[in-house]
Amino acid sequence: MKKLVASPLASAALAAGLALGLVAPALVTPALAAKDSLTLAMPLEPPHLDPTAGAAAAIDEVVYANIFEGLTRIDSSGAVKPALAESWTVSGDGLTYTFKLQSGVTFHDGSGFDSADVKFSFDRAMAEDSVNAQKGLFDSIAAVEVPDAGTVVVTLKQPAGNLLFNLGWGDAVIVAPETAAENKNNPVGTGPFVFGRWVKGDRVEMVRNENYWGEPAKLAKATIKIIPDPAAATAAMLAGDIDAYANFPAPEAMAQFEADPRFKVVIGSTEGETILAINNTRGPLSDIRVRRALAHAVDRQAVIDGAMFGYGTPIGTHFAPHHPAYVDLTGSYPYDPEKAKALLAEAGHGDGLTLSLKLPPPSYARRGGEIIAAQLAQVGVEAKISQVEWPGWLEQVFKGTDYDLTIVSHTEPMDIGIYGRDTYYFNYQDADFKALMTKLNTTVDETARYGLLGDAQKKLSADSVNVFLFQLAKHGVWNKDVVGLWENSPVQANDLTAVYWN
Missing domain, CATH: 3.40.190.10 (Periplasmic binding protein-like II)
Structure with a gap:
């Protein structure tokens, strides 16, 4: 002892x-x-x-x-x-x-x-x-x-x-x-x-x-304040109540801070793949045609512009664009509402479809969710929005998989392996992808690893597991x-x- x-x-x-x-x-x-x-x-x-x-x-x-x-x-x-x-x-x-x-x-x-x-x-x-x-x-x-x-x-x-x-x-x-x-x-x-x-x-x-x-x-001392509201965060920074905000929730305020000599503004990168996550075993979402229809119905750049004020890099799979093994798959599902409608009709949902969309607190989710819901409505998909607090999201969505759609940024580094887990909230089960992960985990050579990572990215895109939106930018503002x-x-x-x- x-x-x-x-x-x-x-x-x-x-x-x-x-x-x-x-x-x-x-x-x-x-x-x-x-x-x-x-x-x-x-x-x-x-x-x-x-x-x-x-x-x-x-x-x-x-x-x-x-x-x-x-x-x-x-x-x-x-x-x-x-x-x-x-x-x-x-x-x-x-x-x-x-x-x-x-x-x-x-x-x-x-x-x-x-x-x-x-x-x-x-x-x-x-x-x-x-x-x-x-x-x-x-x-x-x-x-x-x-x-x-x-x-x-x-x-x-x-x-x-x-x-x-x-x-x-x-x-x-x-x-x-x-x-x-x-x-x-x-x-x-x-x-x-x-x-x-x-x-x-x-x-x-x-x-x-x-x-x-x-x-x-x-x-000698560090205090971490919790300020989720973008307007409150802006006011607190301008008033000097806080010294720094490492991932500022109000991208629309960046220009204001850049023009103020009291502050330093740094736009960096994150490991945050921001996705419209899909429950792959939930009713109509188990049909790849429906998932592909959702991918064609979403205009990524419009989401970036509308929710993030232009900050963010479009992605076509679950992988960070700044990584040397990244494969650009953003062209796999171009914004095409007519293609989305055709796929939905082919899957038997030509008269429309209603899905739940649970949104956690981050501004990228709340703002992005409103934009995506409007885009989905244009192809006949009603996304019924419910806003949930973070503990509720973890309990309902992440643990309980009680959802159809949600928006979240996965900020864990090099986390493509989550798609190979036996249980994970996407409910994606694919033996070929698991085999790729098994091989990757036992491979040490860097060139070979990058090749396997490329294959894994392509597999996730082909299976349209989720709608891959953008890589989250890091908005740093500090004294x-x-x-x-x-x-x-x-x-x-x-x-x-x-x-x-x-």
């Missing part, structure tokens, strides 16, 4: 911060009083704060790299970097990965970190009763062994070219057995920030980890003096570990 400290670090740090705030005007000269706190806003509140037990991107957007760490981490360029693993070696046959762990690491409650925590975290994620939303990341692992406190040996069932990248996901962070059960509301990790408090419906507060094993955070925020989003993160005020 690991020894725990008597009092939580977070409470001490918050108390110290308060005390400093009371005496700072008298004791600190202006030259030393550089701002060391940041208020960053995001659109969606996470359902909880445990990245190993939920699918919501908002969880990682708060805790990834800030509070929790994995053996590896993904940096701002999308590259794999060491994290809790200082280094690693791979056997010649690609089946054994030996990780050397960082020394001197402690969890935020003061308990020590060692190889037993890694084994616990991986075994927990792979367990039959695992609630990890990305359990498939661990499918290739046969065994996790811990020959000593500073070494972890991972043995694979077959070579896995993506293992190091997969271990850098938020779903693969390392947690302690003593605190894992409470991480949803009181996250305890090893990162450079310690959880302070969560004022639900408003904000999450973090403070600098003064006992961090690596390079300490430059910020011109803030340095270190990510311009792009290779993973779901608001990484504050290198942020400071100039």
Whole structure:
């Protein structure tokens, strides 16, 4: 059993911060009083704060790299970097990965970190009763062994070219057995920030980890505000109530911020494939002709222009255009209402069709949904819109598959493999696609992997699994003096570990 400290670090740090705030005007000269706190806003509140037990991107957007760490981490360029693993070696046959762990690491409650925590975290994620939303990341692992406190040996069932990248996901962070059960509301990790408090419906507060094993955070405190409404986000930024909004929900306001010298505006890329998702086994949607009709009925560029004010790159499959393995399939289903009508008639729905369209809170979904519903109406498809909050979407759509159509942006990196899962909310079951994924997962050669990824993209397009809309742009707006925020989003993160005020 690991020894725990008597009092939580977070409470001490918050108390110290308060005390400093009371005496700072008298004791600190202006030259030393550089701002060391940041208020960053995001659109969606996470359902909880445990990245190993939920699918919501908002969880990682708060805790990834800030509070929790994995053996590896993904940096701002999308590259794999060491994290809790200082280094690693791979056997010649690609089946054994030996990780050397960082020394001197402690969890935020003061308990020590060692190889037993890694084994616990991986075994927990792979367990039959695992609630990890990305359990498939661990499918290739046969065994996790811990020959000593500073070494972890991972043995694979077959070579896995993506293992190091997969271990850098938020779903693969390392947690302690003593605190894992409470991480949803009181996250305890090893990162450079310690959880302070969560004022639900408003904000999450973090403070600098003064006992961090690596390079300490430059910020003493970080607050993440939840501001979903585009107008409210614009007003808060203009008023100076927030310092930054890393994925601004009002693209129509970009020109206003670009013209204001107080702000820096950065339009970056994300891993967010934004789709009109289809329940492939739901009534008429099990007919490929109906799904293809929907694809021909949607004008992607009109959705981008109307919902995103021109920001976004059209896609024809579930893959990011900035990736070197991307295949441009946007011409597979050109906007053609007459073709859509003909396909619907051929499928026996010439007199019309009524489908549900459940829209989660993001503006791309709510605004895009109205446009798409109007486009579908032109070909005889009535899309009955219902707006659902994020927890409801996760429960009804993602878990319960109780929907016909929905709009969502899949921001997980390199996530084309979700279409090969036995159970996933699209309900797409195809043996040939699964075979492609199996081969991809055991292929290490980059050129061969890119070829398989191309084949997978073409298969999804041919089967018209979903209506692939656009790659979500990242609208960054922040105070011109803030340095270190990510311009792009290779993973779901608001990484504050290198942020400071100039």
